[in-house]
Amino acid sequence: MSYHKFSLIPGQIDVVTSKGESNYQEVLNDFASADYIFVTTYNISQKREALLNSLKEAATHAEVRIVTNIPNRYETYYGDNVRKKASESIDHYTRKLTSNDNEEQIGAFFNFQNHSKVVLTNNIAYIGSANFSEESSNNRETGFIIRDKELVQVVIDNLIPIILDESIRYYRNSFKEKKLVLPLLASRLESATMRIEEESYTYIGRFEEVKIYNHWDPQLRKESLEVLLELLEEVEDEIYRINELYETDEFADLIDSDAIEQIKILCSEDDNISELASFNESHYASDLIAEWNVHNEEMDEAAQRASDQTFEKKQELAEAAEQDIESIFLNIQKIQNSFEVVIRKLSDLEDEQETSIDNT
Template identity: 25%
Template sequence: MKKIISNIMGELILTYQENGYQEVLDTFTESDYINIATFNINSFISNSYLIHGLREIDVSTPVTLILNVPEGDYYHRRINYILMLLERERFGNLNVYFNFSNHAKLIMTNKIAYIGSQNFSDASRNNYELGILVRELEQVQKIESEIFEELKNNSVLYSTSEYNVRMEELSSLLNGSIKGIRQQIFTVYGDGYPVPEQEILDIHQAYFDKNNWRKFEELYANFEEVINEIIDGYQEVLDQEAIQSYMNELNLSITQFISELEELSNFSIFQEESMMWEKFYENDTGDNLDYHMEKAVNVVREIKEEEFHQLEDLTDILISLFDSIEEQIQNVMDRIYEIREEMISRTLLFNETIIRNRQ
């Protein structure tokens, strides 16, 4: 196999005791993506300048790392350290691939590319290294699409630990949704000091959309499904009694929560005008229109005031439910955190098996 890209123009750089791709590193925080292909990384240096640099990149920036695992002394320990070092929970949007035939070195963003002899490794600063920097954007895009993609397509994806995947999944399922519903229903008054912040149910501003909590019910069903999968997969190490207790409490709270929301949505300020005309037509006899209109307005006002008082009575109940649901979700997440090391350990073993089988 041979890939050729003609007429690539750049600057030839010879370095010693510094990085030939420093200009590429300088663009990391302002780039759309970061791609790195390297034969080796520093696998035994916890304060690696380059690794810490990757951890500081915004989580929205995808980082793709293609790595070989050189054989040698302490090979087994090296593999495990690399796997733990590159565990995704330590980074933002990091995706790691292993390619056991790779000896190429390519460090690039959508702005600039380095091609040369230097690994993405702090130790390589101590060597004489030779490379080329390519700045022309069209050529950078060709390197990305024709060279880096070729390497990636012939590599095996590192499996992020189940703990990290599951926690991201669970967190996204419920937390954002419950906060969104809360913000739509309640108005926050007070500036914290000297007036304490408090949530007020204001019928003129509260927004009741049944689709929102129906969607929340669906998300909770997915949440339960993921929890049950974790329980089934980690029966021997998970405190099943505790997590099941929290799930039962959460289930009861959500059932009551949905019921209270149904009550709150029975009357809304947006129904007032249509209700007024309905009462007017019920009583209108064709004479004394002003009297019948005023009567209709008063009837609707009375209904509104009665409903609003009921809403006020439910305010504390609903706030308490919001708080308890958030607390119970956190309790469930805490139980899963207790088996974090086991979940990561199993994934490391899985990745090590892949690496050994591909060598």
């Protein structure tokens, strides 16, 4: 094995040349303490997993980005054998970069004109001839090790954006997952809506039932509102995760956040809907009787009067909440419509990715 190093700028930049061992081993050693890792390479190993596994392990504590070309992939194919070989290579690379559980921390990119090699963390950087593959250690490779953190940051701020802007982000199987999660959330939102509707409305008519608001005895429960609010938080969390995953604010703009916020306001404590849902008839009637300081012989009459006033109070609360409850349903419909837009956008991105990467 051969490894030689000499300083260009002592303590800042070294030249390293090696054969029989990794030319960027010092950067690999820093993976365990890094907050950020970036790799760009022409190819990755066909069969060996050690370097990719080191990235996947680091992704538990660091933001990781890897950019690779796909050997044997061309813009145009002249012959079935060439096309088949390219298809196999594309399949191999996408599968290799799919097999991790840290998709939101590690980002895989393809760049079909890339031949540069960079391996760096936020602490130390390598720029040279060695690919991010175990096989590269068999060759004579030469590069620069940058140890000065300020110089490393200059590389991060200036070189990496150029490479990433020219690259295609690979999102693995996340499209399928998100297109399952979002309809499930939409279905749960529909169930929560029906639950509130059943507690607030009634149906009349012998043959053709007509839905009318239940002014006289609504059964709206506070638990139903809490289920709805918790579900809306899940929706916001999922959209946030989608934005983080695809590194964009576009999906947050597609979801009707104003409708979500309006529902939260309508269901807030001491608002009309919350007062109706929290109204306890027994407690209200008991408080009235206690307030009247009724003697035993007057209890039956007082109980009837308390019952009548409780009924009137509930009707009053129901009338005050009617428009707000209708507004909830209108806003839920807006959210459901925006879900459909998000799912269509995910489908478009999935189609765009597939045609951009696999052109065979």
